Amino acid sequence: MKRILLVLVTVLFGLPAVAAELGDDGLHKTDWMRDTFKDLREDLAEANAEGKRLALFVEQRGCIYCTKMHNEVYPREEISDYIRDNFFVVQLNLHGDTEITDFDGEVLSEKAAARKWGLLFTPSILFLPDEVAEGKTAQTAAVAVMPGAFGAGTTLDMLTWVNEKRYALDLEEDFQRYHARRIQERQNGSTD
Template structure:
């Protein structure tokens, strides 16, 4: 399913947690270890944030529009700017094919949506369900989001995302299908490794039947066999003691999004793993998808994360914080401040 910038943008009331912008000075005073704010590249477009005009101007220049959601103190935003846009090939390709507009996830600048309705950056981000930074929305000429990148992609995969959108390959299928085709042709190469999730439910997955008496949430790790970003998750992060404690509060399952084996989904549907992954719009390995006891998806991560954010995602679900604090970033901010107060400053990129 494609995400579409709202034709009628509802100005929903923001929760109390989203009412205040993230306070970088408080984080620094608490002794947190993160890279702080980082300047965006000078070639990013300076916009009045009237998206109607921005789309027209991009189309007139034979480009497409990218909305880049960021926040100060975001280590993955710094990694995007330094590692990805630090590569000349990526910078050249982006400048040639896209107008990039930076939007502060917690900002108060006025944004005019495609339908002409005015809102603020932070409400706009909330309405578009932006949970991570960086989040990048790639728009076509009508304002339809043809690719959504939630979180950080490594340079090689990020460059393939640029190729996918600039080449208008969304007309022929999803980014996952495009990426899989390139892998099959040897144009997208990862380390040839397989991974095992300890204490996971056995294959073939019968996720509703296996969990009929369980009161725990379910975590399904979608990971391809050839997956360089999976190596760190499986062989480092998931093996850490504090992360293992959090995993013990979940039912666990593992699925290869390319697998054609028949399974039963958490809500009782019968299909192949590949069909389920397509229905869930899984486009990144590894993706961590969380389900409640009724088999309904409640949260996911689908980009590169280090231990702090991965551990935070596990606790966000097992504590049910997602039910009363819908902004994951607010949850992480409180977590960082609480840890620092107890004498454990968080290294966000450890």
């Protein structure tokens, strides 16, 4: 009965459907997150084999901003579909003990990796390039980092900017300029 009520409210008010459930670790789980051995070089190779971009979603139990993203932003069809179609997402726990292998070969816990990478806030998303040079860490190799919770437009623009490799195309249009242009285009009714 609760599920039917949720669907009715979602349809009537145009709200995104709740797509994430809480896992045993207290983190939100979605169908587009991958359960891997957390060897980042292997994850990157698998992402490349699928023609997708590797993204590391760093979250923590009880994070109100993670909840906001999972309840209000990620469930939007255009965003969840875009992530599912274009990104290979590996979730990491800011305070987790699961071992990961960083690109530089160091094996450490999720929480030690988060400290190593200088991550203080959740959610944080690290977007990785197609290739990571020897000796680089996830943080030093990342082409972009999205620290914190943002609205649907900003999130979709960041996903698109990274996926289209716009960071490498035009130094005159960094993400902020790209995002400002996209906002203006949406206001003008043009999305080309």
